[in-house]
Every structure is written in C-alpha cells, then in structure tokens.
Amino acid sequence: MQLLSSRRWRAAAASAAVLGLVLTGCTAEDSFTYTPPAQVDGALPDDTVAAMQAAVDSAMVSSGASGAIVGVWVPWAGSWVTGVGTTEKDGAPVDTDMSFRIADVTRLMTCDVLYALADEGTVELDAPVPEYVSGVADMKDITLLDLCNGTSGAGSSEATVKSAWMNTPGRIWSPLELAGYGLGRERIPPHTTFRDSDAGYLLLGLALERASGMSASELIAEYVTEPLGLSNTSLPGDAAAPPSTGPVLKGHYMNAVEGGYDCAAPVDITTLSASSGFTDSGAVSTIADLGRYAQAEAQQALRTKDDPDRFGSPLPLSSSAPSWYQATGGAYLVGSLIGQHGWTPGYATAAYSDPATGFTVAVVLNDSTASGNIAAYLAWELAAIGSKAPAAEGQTAPEFGLPFTGEQYHESITNAALTCAAPPAE
Numbered sequence: 001m002q003l004l005s006s007r008r009w010r011a012a013a014a015s016a017a018v019l020g021l022v023l024t025g026c027t028a029e030d031s032f033t034y035t036p037p038a039q040v041d042g043a044l045p046d047d048t049v050a051a052m053q054a055a056v057d058s059a060m061v062s063s064g065a066s067g068a069i070v071g072v073w074v075p076w077a078g079s080w081v082t083g084v085g086t087t088e089k090d091g092a093p094v095d096t097d098m099s100f101r102i103a104d105v106t107r108l109m110t111c112d113v114l115y116a117l118a119d120e121g122t123v124e125l126d127a128p129v130p131e132y133v134s135g136v137a138d139m140k141d142i143t144l145l146d147l148c149n150g151t152s153g154a155g156s157s158e159a160t161v162k163s164a165w166m167n168t169p170g171r172i173w174s175p176l177e178l179a180g181y182g183l184g185r186e187r188i189p190p191h192t193t194f195r196d197s198d199a200g201y202l203l204l205g206l207a208l209e210r211a212s213g214m215s216a217s218e219l220i221a222e223y224v225t226e227p228l229g230l231s232n233t234s235l236p237g238d239a240a241a242p243p244s245t246g247p248v249l250k251g252h253y254m255n256a257v258e259g260g261y262d263c264a265a266p267v268d269i270t271t272l273s274a275s276s277g278f279t280d281s282g283a284v285s286t287i288a289d290l291g292r293y294a295q296a297e298a299q300q301a302l303r304t305k306d307d308p309d310r311f312g313s314p315l316p317l318s319s320s321a322p323s324w325y326q327a328t329g330g331a332y333l334v335g336s337l338i339g340q341h342g343w344t345p346g347y348a349t350a351a352y353s354d355p356a357t358g359f360t361v362a363v364v365l366n367d368s369t370a371s372g373n374i375a376a377y378l379a380w381e382l383a384a385i386g387s388k389a390p391a392a393e394g395q396t397a398p399e400f401g402l403p404f405t406g407e408q409y410h411e412s413i414t415n416a417a418l419t420c421a422a423p424p425a426e
Contacts, residue, residue, distance in 0.1 A: 032227050034301040036292075037075045037358030040392045044078040048389045052382050055410060056084050056363075059378040062417035063348065064254055064263055065365035067094040071291045072382050073360040076397050077389035081287060087250040087366070089266065099232060099244035099284050100364045101251065101272075103349040103372060104342025105293075106235070106283040107201045109224045110216075111148040111310070111330035112302050113208050116223040119304045123211045132207035135176060136183065139203075142190055147204035149328050151315070154197045155185025161276075165345050166253060169272040170240035175206045178278070194315040194327045198280040201330070205279025216279050228296055233285040236274040243270070243284040251346020254369045260419030261369060269346040269368075281344040290351050290362040297331075298338040298353035298360075311338055324403040335403045337361075337383060341376035343368045350379035357398050359387060374416055381409040 043049070056068050067085035083094030117123045123132075125145040129152075130136055132144075139152070146152040160181040164171065182199025205216045212219060217235045225233045232244070242248045252266035274282035285293070296302065300310055314326035314333050326333045331340055332352075337359075339352030346368050353360040361383045365375050384406035391397040 032302075032304075034228065034296055036295055036299075039073060039075045039358070040078045040395060042078040042392060044072070044074060044080045044386070044389050048077075048385060049080055051385045051406070052080060053082075053084075055378060055381045055385065055406065055413075058410065059363075059365060059374055059381075059413050060085055062413050063365045063367050063370045063374040064252075064261065064266065064418050064420075065348075065367040066091065066252070066266070067249055067366045069094060069096055069098065069100070069249060069287045069364050070378075070382065071096075071287045071360070071362045072386045073291055073295070073358070074386050074389045075358045076391045076395045077386075078392060080386075081291075087248075088252065088268065091250065094249060094366075095247055096287055098247045098249040099242075099286055100249040100349070100366070101243055101274075101277070101281070101344045101347045102233075102283050102285045102290060102351070102364075103277070103281045103344040103347060105285075105290065105340045105349055105351050106277060106279060106281050107330040107342075108293075108297050108340050109220050109235070109283060110201050110205050110208070110279040112297070113219045113223045114144055114148050114204060115303060115310060117208060117212060123208070125308070129203060129207060132210045133176070133203055136203065139183075144204060144207055146190055147200040147207070148330050149315075150194045150197060150200060150330075151191050152197060152200045152203075153187040153190035153193070153195060154179075154199045154203075155182045155187070156196060156198045157181035157202075158198055165272075165276050166267070166269065169269050169276070169345060171276070172238045172240075172273050173275040173278070175202045175275075175278050178276075179203050179206075192315070194317060201280035202278050208279075220283065224293075224302065227302060228293060230285070230289040230293055233283065233289045233293065235279070235283045238273055238275040240271050240273045249347075249364065249366050252367045253346060254367065254418070257421045259421035261421060263418070263420035266367060272345055277344050281342060287362055287364070290349075290364075291360050294339055294351035294353040294362055295358055295360045298355040299358075300355075322403070334380060336400070337380075337402070339379075341379065342372035343375070348372045348375035350375040352379055352383060354400065357400050359383070359400065361386065370416060370418055374413055377409040377412045377416065380404060381406045381413065384409065 179202040310329040341350035
C-alpha cells in the first residue's frame with residue numbers, strides 16, 4: 001500500500017470507466033478502500049439518450065438556463081455524460097469538464113465531516129451545539145446530529161438574504177451572522193420533525209471548525225475530497241471568485257419584472273464569495289466528480305464505523321409529501337435513491353444514487369431563478385428514464401425500480417416553468 005501524506009489518509013485512485021474508480025490508502029492508524037460497482041464502459045441505447053435529451057431540453061427552457069451538464073451512469077447498461085447549450089446567451093458551448101457550484105450537495109459533505117470526526121472520537125454526535133458555538137444559548141437542547149438531520153427546529157436564512165446575495169455577490173459573510181437570520185425565525189419542535197434549514201448546516205460547519213481546529217475547507221478536503229480522489233471538488237475560500245481557475249460553467253439569474261422575468265437579460269453571477277453558502281451550499285465540483293461523490297455517498301463509503309446508520313431513520317419531508325420522499329443525514333431519500341438538490345446564486349444542482357446498484361444521476365442548470373426544484377425534477381425524470389435501460393450484452397439488469405415515472409416529473413418541470421415577460425412595445 002502507498003504511504004499517505006495527508007493528516008488522515010490520501011487515496012490512490014485508478015479510473016476504470018467514466019465513473020469507476022478504486023481508492024485505497026493506509027496510515028499507521030487508518031485504512032480506506034472504496035470499490036464502486038462495475039460500470040459498463042459504453043453509451044446508453046439511442047432511444048434512452050433521446051428521451052433524456054428531450055428531458056434536459058425541456059428543463060432548460062422551463063428554468064431559463066442557457067446551459068446544462070448532466071451525467072447518468074447505469075452500471076449494467078452504460079453511461080451518458082454531456083454538456084448542453086451554451087455558457088451564456090450566444091456564448092461558448094458547454095463542456096463536461098466545466099466547474100460549477102454544487103449548492104446543497106455541500107450539506108452531504110458537511111455531514112460526512114461530522115460522522116468522520118465522530119467515528120474517530122473528536123466529537124460526539126449528541127454534543128449540544130453551544131458546546132462549540134457561542135451566541136446560541138437557546139440551542140442548548142439541540143445536538144450536532146440535529147443540525148445534520150434537519151431536526152434542530154431552526155428556520156432558514158434564505159428568504160432574508162437572497163437579495164443581498166444577488167446584489168452584492170462579493171460580500172464576505174460570517175457563518176454565524178448568516179445563520180442568525182434563520183435562527184431568528186419561529187422555531188418548530190426539534191428532534192422528531194424535519195425542516196429544511198440552511199442555518200443548521202452553517203452552524204454545523206462552524207461547530208466542526210471549532211472542534212477540530214481546522215477550517216471547513218480543510219475538513220472537506222481531508223475527510224471527503226482527498227479520500228475519494230475528487231481533484232476538482234472543494235469548498236473555496238471567502239474571496240469572490242469563479243468556481244475554479246479552469247473552464248467554468250457561467251451562472252446566471254433573471255430579474256423579476258412586470259409580467260414575469262426578464263429572460264432576455266440574465267445577470268451573470270459566476271463570480272461570488274463562497275461564504276454566502278459556506279458549509280450549507282458553498283462547494284464547487286465538476287460533473288464527473290459529482291457523480292463519483294454521489295455514488296460513494298449513497299453507499300456510505302467514507303464511514304469507518306457502521307453504527308449509527310446515517311440514513312437508517314429518515315423522517316417524512318412534510319405531512320403532504322409522498323411516503324417515499326424522506327430526509328435525514330443531510331440527504332433526501334427518494335425511493336431507493338439517496339442524494340441532495342438545491343440552488344445557490346447562478347446554479348441549480350441535483351445528485352442522486354442508488355446504494356444497491358450504483359445507479360447515479362447528477363445534473364446542473366446554470367440559472368438559479370427557479371430555485372432547485374427544476375434541477376431535482378430533472379434528476380428524477382432522468383433517473384426514471386435511465387433505470388429502464390436494457391442490460392448491455394453479457395450483463396444482467398438488477399431488480400431496480402422507482403416509485404415515480406418520468407412523465408410525472410416531466411409534467412412537474414412544465415408546471416414549474418418561469419414566465420418570461422413580453423418585451424416592451426416599440
């Protein structure tokens with residue numbers, strides 16, 4: 001085995017297919033091995049690709065995005081990884097190597113760090129939040145695990161600060177200041193009810209920094225991206241910057257005007273301070289890295305202990321949500337799929353994977369006006385289409401199905417479409 005130079009472990013990686021990689025490392029204290037399911041190295045059938053292309057085209061129109069990057073990996077049948085459209089109106093073609101912000105998928109990484117620190121004994125999952133974060137004495141009965149599971153009862157800051165994100169993208173935010181807007185909202189009973197709370201993941205990141213003496217960027221590198229060999233994935237520093245120094249999918253939003261949105265003049269918000277999302281939604285990646293991460297995450301590949309089962313006790317998303325749509329551990333559980341979706345200024349992203357088969361879908365749309373719902377619906381529509389791909393020669397399709405149809409979420413995308421305001425009369 002290879003001697004590692006990182007504080008915990010640094011994996012050696014070998015890629016056998018578009019998504020496939022084998023990672024192995026060891027130190028005097030720890031070893032890490034991740035072997036993903038075997039992936040057929042080839043394209044998906046033409047009719048499957050045509051149906052998925054139509055789904056992406058529809059989602060782009062509905063969301064106002066000029067570009068999209070998608071990856072669908074069907075281990076028994078093949079894969080489809082493509083860039084669609086342009087980086088901006090009349091801009092350069094979208095390429096699959098482009099970086100983008102992964103929005104709420106960051107939450108999964110923050111919870112990865114929590115469980116890693118708990119597995120090695122640095123923190124206790126049931127430690128009260130004020131033990132690590134000052135200024136939140138009213139959360140004395142809330143634990144670090146509550147923050148990860150979305151059961152803290154705290155509200156979200158998004159509604160209060162959204163306009164500031166858009167109008168001052170270079171502003172550097174303090175995590176506690178940003179979380180405070182959500183903490184100031186009326187609480188709901190904690191521990192047993194899920195509530196989507198960006199404030200909770202901001203506080204969790206701050207607590208993990210103080211418990212470890214490392215920055216959030218260092219923690220995600222140490223416990224997530226380095227072990228999995230995700231060389232194009234990181235939580236950037238606070239300085240306003242594009243998602244990477246390499247090729248970038250430009251991100252936009254549209255201003256609301258009378259009658260809808262000004263779709264003819266999207267606002268470029270590619271350059272942004274990652275502090276606006278921090279450990280809730282600040283990370284960046286590429287589609288290949290995002291797919292790899294989603295697959296490993298669904299399998300809990302980064303865990304060094306089996307107990308507790310991070311995704312074992314999910315809660316209903318709401319009283320009106322389908323029984324197969326639940327949440328826990330920083331993730332949404334959609335049938336057998338485990339993943340996340342959401343938005344950050346300029347981008348809407350979703351990534352989901354089935355832990356039993358390795359079936360994985362990842363998408364990004366480069367306009368955040370419609371929030372993260374259309375990205376989620378697109379991922380689920382692609383999942384419904386891709387899950388029915390026939391097995392390649394010599395392969396056997398597993399017993400795998402989803403509790404929804406592609407048509408169902410195609411309709412949801414159409415119903416969520418933005419309305420473009422008519423241009424002024426000349």
